[in-house]
Amino acid sequence: MSNTGNSRKRPPPPASSQHPQQKHHAAMEDDEGDEDNYYLDETPLPLNKEDTQALREAEERLQKWKRPPLSQLYTSQSQSIVFQQLEIDYVIGESHKELLPKSSGVAPILRIFGVTKEGHSVCCHVHGFEPYFYISCPPGMGPDDISRFHQILEGRMRDVNRNSNVPYFVRRVELVQRRSIMYYQQQNSQPFLKIVVALPTMVTSCRGILDRGIQIDGLGLKSFMTYESNILFALRFMIDCNIVGGNWIEVPVGKYIKKAKNLSYCQLEFDCLYTDLVSHVPEGEFSKMAPFRILSFDIECAGRKGLFPEPIHDPVIQVANVVTLQGQDQPFVRNVMTLKSCSPIAGVDVMSFDTEKEVLLAWRDFIREVDPDIIIGYNICKFDLPYLIERAKVLGITEFPLLGRIINSKVRVKDTTFSSRQYGTRESKEVTIEGRVQFDLLQVMQRDYKLSSYSLNSVSAHFLNEQKEDVHHSIISDLQNGNSDTRMRLAKYCLKDAYLPQRLLDKLMFIYNYVEMARVTGVPISFLLSRGQSIKVLSQLLRKAKQKNLVIPNAKQAGSEQGTFEGATVLEASAGFFEKPIATLDFASLYPSVMMAYNLCYCTLVTPEDMRRLNLPPEWVTKTPSGDTFVKTNLQKGILPEILEELLAARKRAKADLKEARDPLVKAVLDGRQLALKISANSVYGFTGATVGQLPCLEISSSVTSYGRQMIEHTKKLVEDKFTVLGGYEHNAEVIYGDTDSVMVQFGVPTVEEAMNLGREAADYISGTFTKPIKLEFEKVYYPYLLISKKRYAGLLWTNPNKFDKMDAKGIETVRRDNCLLVKNLVTECLHKILIDRDVPGAVQYVKNTIADLLMNRVDLSLLVITKGLTKTGDDYEVKAAHVELAERMRKFVKDINSGC
């Protein structure tokens, strides 16, 4: 039935209705003929021998693919260029003679790729921004010393980089006033040396030299601590120009120079100075999204029987494409390129070719013509893209990998491994397509959702309630070797696989959420999928530090030798089945609020030596429960607290605006923003505790957790001391469990409503005993509540006294992905019987029946399948046939249920 849904659909309305600008311009201009067209030149036409017909079709397709033509205002350069930037990289090139008359030789040139609000593609070459870093200036260094230091450093750089041919390595050494972000310091600033080098890679080699130490007359071998020397050049540029990922940039009239000869396929391409860029804060008009082009594609290969396709052997037989303008709900291009003939499909451009080479080149030309800003798909980064490139190499099609926006520049493939505790170790291929953002929905799903299967089929079923076309991979080759109709069936399947990622993108609002995350944290959109969490915090920290004239030392020196620190308290669980309502009290954003309340930061931390040396009045400092000391705000306001305040205030604003907003697109932006702000605030603590990260500071993280431990104990005590019969209440309250930032309280009252009232009273009363902005909130009631052990419980969740919201289970088999379905279903059913039907004997009987079924082989084998290797993709299952063993486990489960009552 999903099948008919797709093929029944009429072809999309003509481009004009989807793309008003295009209609407008198409009416005024008629330059179809004089456009010299490499698509037609290079690519043999489809099989179809009725030439004129085929030509006309190809021409029509081309027109539909193209971007709207530039208006007079652009071509005459009489207006500023405003565009939403999606990607920034840099190349090494000759210094621009006109923009930088005083410079010569090679220099880094930043390239900003983006889209205007009319949908024009932009490539902006930015000149004049130089790579640099800092070192602290040895005391008493005068101008002469600095210039001597410069010469020595230049010499050492020359030794190390023998093969480079630049006129000089170290362009300047400037004396500047800065302050290290580490530790509270009384002086406002100190002398630092800003070392400006010729090329970004030289920052690394220069840092190496300074780390190891250099000979300086009179001082001997001296090594220097470097600051901000490991920031990627494009990010450095963004930070210094106040550019955040996905924001709008304006280049004013007269400040840009159109390239005499374009280097890219972009419609607007020009050079400018970095100082002339105007970066717009993403608010109001500038919070909108440009109509960028999103290509979703999928390939099919004819694998050999039972084997996974390999590019060395197996041909690419189909490529399906769906192109959508951001903000619209229907694609404006749907096509499929097939090897051998294929019957027509309604609403789809079917292009058939005789050879695989033609298929590949047709796709390359399509990419060039339709010029997507974002390329999406399912597992494209690890499969489709590397496969196409490998396959073209095998076939000797050297002109294939020209998929980027830079003319004659081939895509680069690199093997990378990404390993983190959060995402596990993942090997993958990194395919660089210049100027286009890759957004692999598989990666996104794996980062954002915990699922038991990440196959496109199961993900689509879960989120879209839609399945793939029913084509098993084992019959793909047979379909290909059949006739036009079997290949059409395959093409429909391929198209659906290209369309589903786009549907997921829309349904889960990934564009809004990711662009907002990029804007909030300041990193390019591509970092969000290719990098970890910490780069986002670092980006914010660097921006804030820059405003305050602070510089950030490089990790190694920052005192990260301590290893590990103590985490949160989990209160002892009074396991059992509770038939009176349990109220839950939670600290709102516990760790962020602790950091704000006690001004915990790198720059407020006082070392033990400084404690003795500075003689600070005790009332001006805070000694945390972990024994570390931080100054209070009157001496120095922490920048982490400041970042957190801004994030949380911005979240409040976003949520308020969200309430007011009516436009669904605006709402999507705002919701994405408030989510990004929340996640960002919560990851600051993790950043300070990441011992293998950029700037670990265990004094901060262990202080945070030590306050947390103190607070949960304090809360438990206060509840149990105040809510007593002696204190005038009807029952003695009892804290039966609590984890990190929450306590579960049995007030002893019989109704949900009474438990809610007492919960609110307790939250208000206890909040009053904490430093602002720490706040304890009443959140919900569990009734009844089954507490199995620490981190394992279930209950009916109530947020209003009239009816329960849902059954909530934590840590139990039902929410774990390492159990077979039989166990999951069984436990779910038992919980249902126990909590909702209040029928414990029924639950026990149910388990006994299931055991009997199991022992007599009466259960579906597929229920005994467990997934293994969840980080792997695809449906990789292993049947666990140990029935008896499983039955044993279930008997234990019956015992647990009985003891729980």
Place this chain on the structure above:
DNA sequence: CCATCTCCCTAT
């Protein structure tokens, strides 16, 4: 049969 360890996955 038990301590003790690793691995996996979850709670917060």
Place this chain on the structure above:
DNA sequence: TGAGATAGGGAGATGG
């Protein structure tokens, strides 16, 4: 050169 944190339950392996 790139990676948020710790606490904790449960299964299974290992070693006596």
